[in-house]
Amino acid sequence: MDSVSALLDSIADVGRDATRGGYSRGVYTSAELTLRTWFEEEARRRGLAFETDRNGILWGWWDAGSGGRTGSLVTGSHVDSVPGGGAYDGPLGVASAFAAVDILRERGIRPNRALAVAVFPEEEGSRFGVPCLGSRLLTGAIDADAARNLTDADGLTFAEASRAAGIDPAHLGRDDDTLRTIGDFVELHVEQGRGLIDLDSAVAVGSTILGHGRWRLSVSGQGNHAGTTLMADRADPMIAAAQIVLAIRNAARAEDGARATVGRLQPVPGGTNVIASRVDLWLDVRHADDAVTAALVERIHGQAQKAAAFEGCSVSLTMESQSGTVSFDPALQRTLRNSLKGAPLLPTGAGHDAGVLAGVLPTAMLFIRNPTGVSHSPEEFVERDDADAGATALADVLEDLL
Ligand code: GLV
Ligand code: MN
Ligand code: MN
Numbered sequence: 221m222d223s224v225s226a227l228l229d230s231i232a233d234v235g236r237d238a239t240r241g242g243y244s245r246g247v248y249t250s251a252e253l254t255l256r257t258w259f260e261e262e263a264r265r266r267g268l269a270f271e272t273d274r275n276g277i278l279w280g281w282w283d284a285g286s287g288g289r290t291g292s293l294v295t296g297s298h299v300d301s302v303p304g305g306g307a308y309d310g311p312l313g314v315a316s317a318f319a320a321v322d323i324l325r326e327r328g329i330r331p332n333r334a335l336a337v338a339v340f341p342e343e344e345g346s347r348f349g350v351p352c353l354g355s356r357l358l359t360g361a362i363d364a365d366a367a368r369n370l371t372d373a374d375g376l377t378f379a380e381a382s383r384a385a386g387i388d389p390a391h392l393g394r395d396d397d398t399l400r401t402i403g404d405f406v407e408l409h410v411e412q413g414r415g416l417i418d419l420d421s422a423v424a425v426g427s428t429i430l431g432h433g434r435w436r437l438s439v440s441g442q443g444n445h446a447g448t449t450l451m452a453d454r455a456d457p458m459i460a461a462a463q464i465v466l467a468i469r470n471a472a473r474a475e476d477g478a479r480a481t482v483g484r485l486q487p488v489p490g491g492t493n494v495i496a497s498r499v500d501l502w503l504d505v506r507h508a509d510d511a512v513t514a515a516l517v518e519r520i521h522g523q524a525q526k527a528a529a530f531e532g533c534s535v536s537l538t539m540e541s542q543s544g545t546v547s548f549d550p551a552l553q554r555t556l557r558n559s560l561k562g563a564p565l566l567p568t569g570a571g572h573d574a575g576v577l578a579g580v581l582p583t584a585m586l587f588i589r590n591p592t593g594v595s596h597s598p599e600e601f602v603e604r605d606d607a608d609a610g611a612t613a614l615a616d617v618l619e620d621l622l
Pocket of ligand 3: 302309344
């Protein structure tokens with residue numbers, strides 16, 4: 221039997237990013253493929269039947285004696301990361317799922333319905349732009365053609381990257397056969413804020429996921445020479461982009477409960493002595509009320525148009541993904557809280573595959589304390605004792621649900 225920490229230690233060298241710090245494990249990059257192989261080996265080592273479905277979701281099945289896989293209990297998470305991310309966002313849920321299987325076996329549990337550990341591809345959307353791409357494909361929340369045509373920073377399509385990873389892109393899309401196998405889904409995840417520090421608890425049961433979406437703003441101007449173009453003669457989209465970033469911060473501050481972020485900005489062509497011809501910036505907006513998010517994005521668009529026009533530039537806005545606020549299944553929440561006597565309820569501002577699956581089947585989440593309160597950063601952390609407490613909590617929950 222492996223502890224969660226031992227499992228995480230075994231992948232601690234995979235995808236380290238010497239430039240950014242932390243881990244860069246983009247979906248279907250060599251780092252993420254190594255982790256997918258690790259998952260297969262850990263599944264097989266436990267005698268779980270390993271499978272890859274047509275959307276690239278990995279499965280390790282602990283089949284019950286009879287009754288097939290319809291309505292099974294599924295747990296798991298993802299192994300891809302944001303650029304320069306931490307070691308726990310995703311892998312903690314997968315390692316804890318294996319540890320929970322070990323604990324259940326030690327307890328002599330014989331499941332009377334099948335139990336599976338799953339890994340969803342491109343949860344972060346850090347390579348192809350759309351988060352939770354695997355679960356969106358599985359549930360039909362994204363059109364298969366739209367997914368196939370997504371491109372990464374090098375212009376490679378998701379279809380091409382899938383094919384290179386051994387997944388036939390022709391078969392991507394809503395998968396009712398696989399959906400029927402999932403009766404309930406429970407995802408364990410590192411907490412990505414300070415909620416559990418403040419509650420002085422190692423484990424919480426998830427209550428809600430904040431609505432969130434991504435938009436791309438493309439600001440176009442006149443590419444030109446940094447030395448020969450007089451300041452008065454410029455249509456520099458970088459200046460407009462700078463004004464837009466500030467306008468976004470101010471607009472979000474003026475809206476109670478809103479969060480808006482520009483974490484990625486790309487000048488084209490991107491040279492020190494080149495006035496950019498275009499600047500793309502990606503906007504992440506979150507609010508509990510989807511109508512407020514829509515109004516806030518519209519306001520930001522209007523301010524971006526003004527800022528662009530003032531600099532002799534133009535701007536276009538494209539929505540790349542959107543996910544409404546999710547409340548996890550109340551009955552499942554109650555079951556989890558009964559299993560984990562006294563575990564607090566906790567909302568999250570982060571997105572998860574459990575949130576996408578919540579649209580079509582009962583899902584729940586467990587959050588594990590992060591003593592730094594920091595995530596999407598190398599500083600994300602989980603103490604060994606808390607990781608063990610999390611695996612035990614997951615085993616308790618799975619045992620009761622089985
Ligand atoms: C994923 O962690 C997200 O919330 O964007
Ligand atoms: Mn995650
Ligand atoms: Mn994340």
